[in-house]
Amino acid sequence: MTYEKHQFHSAPVLIEDLAPVLRLSLRVKPAHRDTLARVLGLDLPVRVGARSAAAGTEALCLGPDEWLLTAPEGTDLTTPARAVHADAPHSLVDISDREITLRLTGPAVLDLLSACCPRNVAAMPVGAAARTVFDSATVILWRDGIDSFRMDVWRSFAPHVRSLLAQVQGEIAAGL
Template sequence: MAELHGESPLVTRAETLAGSSVPGVLHLSEVAFTAQVTLRVDPKSPAAERIGTAVGTMLPNQPGQVARTERLQILWMGPDEWLLIGPEGGAEQLQATLTEALGEEHGSVVDVSGHRTIVEVTGPKSRELLAKGCALDLHRRSFASDQCAQTLLARTGVVLLCRDVEQPSFWIFVRSSFARYLADWLADAAAEYRV
C-alpha cells in the first residue's frame, strides 16, 4: 500500500515568505496542517450548549468574536456557523467530539482542514502591511485581540484573525488555491521594509 504524503499549499513559497521577513519589524510564515472543522448549529439549541461543554467554552455569539481554550480557537463565521481551529492531527477527534455533542439535533460538522492554509503575519509593521490590501479598519481599537472577520485581502477572500494586539500577530486563512498568489502579494508588499 502506498504511503500517504501531505504537502502544504505554500511549501514552494516558504523561502519567499522567510526572505520577506525583517527581524524586529515583520515576520511572514505559514502555519500548515492545522485541524479546521466547520460547525453549523442553532446557537439557541440544547446542542449548542452541549457542544460548549464538550469543547470547554461556549460558542461565540457576536460577529467577529473568537473564543479560546488551551487547544482550540473558535471563530464566529455567521449566526449559526463557527470555524474551530485545533492542533495538527486533531481534526478527527474534534469532529467526533462535536458530532457526539450535536446528537440527533439538526446541524453539521465538516472537516475543512484541506480547504485553507494559514499565513501568519507578525511584528510592528504587520497592520500597515495588511492595510495595503484590506479595506478593514485594522487599528487596535477597531480590530483587537481575539477578533476575526471575513474580508478581501489583495482581492482574495480570506478570514483574518487578530491573535494579539500588543505584539501584533495575525493569522490569514486563505483558500489553498489562492495561497501562492497571496504569499507572493505579501512578499511584494513587504519589500519596502527590507530597504
C-alpha cells in the first residue's frame, strides 16, 4: 500500500494526513472487559466517548460492548487477546486498511467541523472522542486539544470528505 501525503493549509486551519496505524475493532461482553483490559495493558473505558491510553495504544469506547483500539503499526495486540479467548470470549478484528486519519488543527477548526457535522463539536471535552457524521460519511472525531482534532474516515469516503474540508477551508480563509 502506498501512503500519499495530502496537506491542505490556510491560516485558520491545517489539514494533514497522519501516518497509518494499527486499528482494531473490539467487541467483548462487560463481564469479560477487565480480563481483556489486563492482557492488552490498558483500561477499556465504560462510558461511551471516553478514551484511555497506555504505551502508545489508545482505546475509545464506542458502545457498551464496543471499543476502537489504535496503536503504532507493528504492535501485537492479537496474541495476548487470543491467549485469553477461552476465558473471555471476544471479537478482535483488524480494520487498519479501512480508514485513514486526518489531523485538523488551527483557530478555526470548530468552524470547519461545524459546517458539515451535526454534533456540537465545541462541547466535546479535550480527551473525548465520538462516532458521528461529516456530511454523509461516518467518522470518528478525537479531540486532542482546544483547536486540535483527529478524524478517522473510511478510505472510500476520504475523497468526498477531503473535498468538503477544502471547500469549507477556502470559505473560512475568504471570510465567508
